[in-house]
Amino acid sequence: MKMYQKMGLLLQIPVLRNFDYRQSVDKKLLTEIAKIAAEQTVPQQEVITRQGEEASALHIIVEGEVHVYKNGNTKPLATLYRGQVINDLALFRITYHPATLISAGHTELLTIRRDDFVRLMMLYPEIAIKIMPVLVKRIEEASGLMETWIREESELKRELEIATQIQQDMMPHQVPAFVYFEIDGYSKPAAKVGGDLYNILDHQGNLGVVIGDVSGKSVPAAMLMAISQGMVEMAVESHSCPADILRRVNRLLCRHIHKKLFVALCYAEFDLQTLTMTYAMAGLPSPILLRNQQWCELAYCEERLPLGQFPHLNYDEKRLQLQPDDVIIFTTDGIDEATNTKGQMYGTDRLLKTLAEIPPRASAREIREHILMDVNAFVGEAEPHDDLTLVVVKVL
Known part of the structure; x- marks a missing residue:
């Protein structure tokens, strides 16, 4: 030069x-x-x-x-x-x-x-x-x-604290009691404010399980999570089956959120009279079933795209006849995609192997704790890149 x-x-x-x-x-x-x-x-x-x-x-x-x-x-x-x-x-x-x-x-x-x-x-x-x-x-x-x-940082910190408190308030603090089921749920955000959600609902005397993962991170994701949670609860009140609930929430999200945003969601309803589980899925990993000491992934529903993208998607549902001692595990992709310092993902195969080590009479809480302990041991010192959320339902 x-x-x-x-x-x-x-x-x-x-x-x-x-x-x-x-x-x-x-x-x-x-x-x-x-x-x-x-x-x-x-x-x-x-x-x-x-x-x-x-x-x-x-x-x-x-x-x-x-x-x-x-x-x-x-x-x-x-x-x-x-x-x-x-x-x-x-x-x-x-x-x-x-x-x-x-x-x-x-x-x-x-x-x-x-x-x-x-x-x-x-x-x-x-x-x-x-x-x-x-x-x-x-x-x-x-x-x-x-x-x-510094002033803006202080204001942002305060906003994050408020958003965190709102998000914590929206998570179930006390799970409703159901005579035939034992339930345990857990959600940990990767950042101070996360975008995962789960809820346990009493829908006309039946057990309803909601688990979801919204696009994005931090405060915008938390806002979308809160909106989605409200839409799900509103849809549950007015619709009778999981597929209809997902179709209703999808239409609402398509109408009210930006096209670049989306919500992966699963809604499952456990009928106490017939002891069946009916579930519909939109972009989340398939639930996992333990029966007779054998773990397997349940069948995917036909339409698997997340909510909020296309208003006329026709989500379908699957039904499973339950048996005593069945265990069903719902997760977001934060479990499957948990990554260690070598860049390796936890994966479904490792999850199934971990579940095989759980004692037969373990409670829903013990199963959840065993999964998280293994995920944390696998991740080690690596920074979390996604929220971790799971719900365990055990048939008594």
Whole structure:
């Protein structure tokens, strides 16, 4: 890169914008700064900065694009382009990267390290004198942004606490008693606020089990979860069979939510008179049945697409004649797709193997605890990427 090209890029740095390369003194100082600016080639999908780590250098994008990620999000929040400056205040004080930056493709950077710049200012104090007024203004602006961020962070924390409390209030705290069944449920969000749901309902004297997984994470997912839960309860009150309930909820969701959102759901009803279970599914793993010490997945329903996508889907249902000591387990895909530090998924086969180790007379709660203990042992230190929810129903 030619020296004049470097100098032109350096003038993109906020604290250097009052330099005038047409004046001999400023041109000399810019030339010295340009000498310590190193050209850097970054391949595609390379991490340039990592959120939370100390920033020790300034970067200018010469060619290419850089994606911005925060808080573990897999989708970029923004994109930086040619001529944009990364971490200009890192030249003057210890600071930390506010986001992770990853090259979108082949990227060329111009990099100035803090140590090199400080040494240069010691050799040329006039650089410090020249940039001081602008630097003070930049630090004031950064401090103002930090105060705003702290205030917004505090407000967001409060909103998350409220959303968490609302979500906890919507989970069943006391399971209704049913004479022929023992029931246990559990849900743990991957983040502070999750998108899974489950509920135990008394529908005209029968046991109703609802379990679901909404698209997205955090507060938006929790909002969709609350909406879906309300729609299910409303549909249960006015419809007699699981297939009709799913069809009704699907039409309501298609009418009221964005097309990119969806809800995976299973509704099962246990008839106390005939001792049968009728269930309908929309995008969730099939329930698992234990009978005579043999575990197996129950049959999938014909229509398996999640709710909220197509208003005229005709969900069907399956019926199972129950026997004493049968155990039925409902899960969201957070169990099946729980991932360890090696990137391996827990999977249905491991779940069935784990279930085979459970003592024959184990209670619904003991079965749930055994599953979660094995899932947690498998995942180990890996960060959870999805909510974990399951419901266990045992026929007495």
